[in-house]
Amino acid sequence: MARPFFLVSCLATALAVSCCHCHELIQHAASLPQSLSTSSRWIVDEHGQLACVNWPSHLEPMLAEGLSHRPLDAIAADVAAMGFNCVRLTWPTFLATDASYSSLTVAESLRALNLTGALAGVAANNPGVLELGLLDAFAAVVRGLGASGVMVVLDNHVSRPGWCCRGGDGNGFFGDAEFDPDVWVEGLTRMATMFTGEGNVVAMSLRNELRGARHNIDDWYRIQTALPKRGVQVHAAPRVLIILSGLYNDNDLSFLRWRPIDLTFSNKVAFEVHWYSFSDPHQWTSANANHVCARVAASVWRRTLYLLDCGWPVFLSEFGVDNRGGNVADNRYWGCVSATAAGLDLDWALWALQGSYYLREGVPGHDEAYGVLGHDWLAPRNVTALQRVRALQRPSRGPGLADVEPYKVLFHPVTGLCVVRRRSSSMMPLDMEEQLELGPCNETEAWEYNEEHRLVLRDSWVRMCLRADGDGEPVRLGVGRAGCAGAQAR
Ligand SMILES: *[C@@H]1O[C@H](CO)[C@@H](O)[C@H](O)[C@H]1NC(C)=O
Numbered sequence: 179m180a181r182p183f184f185l186v187s188c189l190a191t192a193l194a195v196s197c198c199h200c201h202e203l204i205q206h207a208a209s210l211p212q213s214l215s216t217s218s219r220w221i222v223d224e225h226g227q228l229a230c231v232n233w234p235s236h237l238e239p240m241l242a243e244g245l246s247h248r249p250l251d252a253i254a255a256d257v258a259a260m261g262f263n264c265v266r267l268t269w270p271t272f273l274a275t276d277a278s279y280s281s282l283t284v285a286e287s288l289r290a291l292n293l294t295g296a297l298a299g300v301a302a303n304n305p306g307v308l309e310l311g312l313l314d315a316f317a318a319v320v321r322g323l324g325a326s327g328v329m330v331v332l333d334n335h336v337s338r339p340g341w342c343c344r345g346g347d348g349n350g351f352f353g354d355a356e357f358d359p360d361v362w363v364e365g366l367t368r369m370a371t372m373f374t375g376e377g378n379v380v381a382m383s384l385r386n387e388l389r390g391a392r393h394n395i396d397d398w399y400r401i402q403t404a405l406p407k408r409g410v411q412v413h414a415a416p417r418v419l420i421i422l423s424g425l426y427n428d429n430d431l432s433f434l435r436w437r438p439i440d441l442t443f444s445n446k447v448a449f450e451v452h453w454y455s456f457s458d459p460h461q462w463t464s465a466n467a468n469h470v471c472a473r474v475a476a477s478v479w480r481r482t483l484y485l486l487d488c489g490w491p492v493f494l495s496e497f498g499v500d501n502r503g504g505n506v507a508d509n510r511y512w513g514c515v516s517a518t519a520a521g522l523d524l525d526w527a528l529w530a531l532q533g534s535y536y537l538r539e540g541v542p543g544h545d546e547a548y549g550v551l552g553h554d555w556l557a558p559r560n561v562t563a564l565q566r567v568r569a570l571q572r573p574s575r576g577p578g579l580a581d582v583e584p585y586k587v588l589f590h591p592v593t594g595l596c597v598v599r600r601r602s603s604s605m606m607p608l609d610m611e612e613q614l615e616l617g618p619c620n621e622t623e624a625w626e627y628n629e630e631h632r633l634v635l636r637d638s639w640v641r642m643c644l645r646a647d648g649d650g651e652p653v654r655l656g657v658g659r660a661g662c663a664g665a666q667a668r
């Protein structure tokens with residue numbers, strides 16, 4: 179594996195980006211009893227970070243996907259076994275507010291959509307769920323995840339059940355045909371109340387991907403700052419984290435730089451951002467991926483991630499790629515988004531768990547190429563792709579790791595591995611250039627970026643430097659003064 183590395187990122191470093199106007203943001207100091215809270219930009223819990231996967235339950239059947247393929251417990255156990263400590267579980271408002279939806283049982287809901295195959299599948303794999311009301315089935319999924327030690331972020335995804343998110347679909351912003359703020363508050367309150375006693379529900383994201391012709395900053399502030407007064411925090415805020423979306427499909431929170439939001443939820447607020455290759459159409463295939471990455475990542479930083487430097491957590495709540503490997507834009511984007519997530523040690527939720535849907539956009543059994551699970555939900559769709567995701571599940575910075583002196587790792591996003599020294603089986607002396615290879619990130623040495631702009635191994639008795647001799651040449655380890663000469667990191 180000692181192949182040339184073209185995209186080596188050094189990632190345990192703090193980004194030296196300053197933030198000018200963020201002092202205006204207000205975060206109240208007193209903290210409440212909690213299971214999850216924030217400490218400046220960090221979401222704090224005993225697990226280190228949120229490493230979540232999205233699991234939709236907001237499409238027309240209003241049932242968490244996949245229950246026709248596998249028993250709930252088995253899916254929940256898989257989520258945990260794949261290293262995700264949390265699920266962003268989506269729900270449509272009307273499930274909680276409209277009796278014509280919530281009064282249906284799972285069987286009735288599937289039958290009304292003529293999903294006879296799914297119906298038979300649920301009967302076979304989850305017979306206990308079949309006759310439950312849809313809200314009870316949703317609660318059963320939450321509890322099933324809890325039984326596997328998986329945390330849940332309840333995500334209000336749409337109003338009317340169905341695939342999301344087009345600008346003109348009437349579900350995009352407060353005041354749209356199907357997005358009455360009063361109904362929305364009622365739904366949030368209902369869900370918050372319902373899960374008050376459910377310890378694994380750790381956060382609520384208030385609305386997915388605000389968008390459309392009506393969306394505007396004034397209403398964003400006006401309606402959301404009114405939430406505490408309207409009692410939403412009475413049930414939700416004491417325990418769960420509140421997550422707010424940006425504008426333009428969760429792509430823009432830049433307005434918070436000059437206009438604070440005061441929600442009076444103490445240390446309980448985070449923001450979310452979505453970042454896909456198609457968030458920047460045509461860019462990834464238009465030029466050198468490193469240059470595109472620099473440009474796009476800087477833009478994401480200016481619009482959303484800058485909030486980290488202002489002491490606010492930012493949850494990368496949707497990102498992901500076509501796991502079949504054939505989408506060039508996705509493949510290039512992955513190196514960029516995962517390097518960013520690793521470098522900043524973001525909290526994140528991958529899109530997505532599901533290998534397929536009961537029904538999506540009118541197609542029964544619609545495949546999900548972005549799913550970590552295969553179409554039949556039985557096994558990972560692509561083990562190589564999953565390994566890259568797993569590299570992000572290990573916290574690298576933040577509270578709890580403070581007793582370890584920080585060091586740099588050389589992360590290779592395309593494989594999810596890190597640059598490590600090849601272990602020699604013989605007792606060769608160190609007067610030769612040693613090769614490097616890719617290995618597990620938890621087995622890498624500590625690197626340091628020194629004042630001569632060289633990457634050196636920190637705890638070695640003789641100076642060893644990373645050498646990059648030229649494009650297309652293997653990266654080497656230079657030893658001693660001579661070996662390190664000309665080895666400036668570029
Ligand atoms: C289900 O099938 C029946 C009978 O074929 C049809 O009348 C009805 O419109 C179908 N419903 C849906 C939601 O496709």
Ligand SMILES: *[C@@H]1O[C@H](CO)[C@@H](O)[C@H](O)[C@H]1NC(C)=O
Pocket residue numbers: 501502503504509559560561562563
């Ligand atoms: C799995 O993902 C890798 C990385 O993108 C890709 O090269 C490979 O073709 C994929 N394999 C399958 C079976 O989809």
Ligand SMILES: *[C@@H]1O[C@H](CO)[C@@H](O)[C@H](O)[C@H]1NC(C)=O
Pocket residue numbers: 618620621
């Ligand atoms: C690194 O992680 C792998 C996989 O979790 C584990 O098998 C291995 O023992 C770990 N190595 C160290 C040095 O902790």
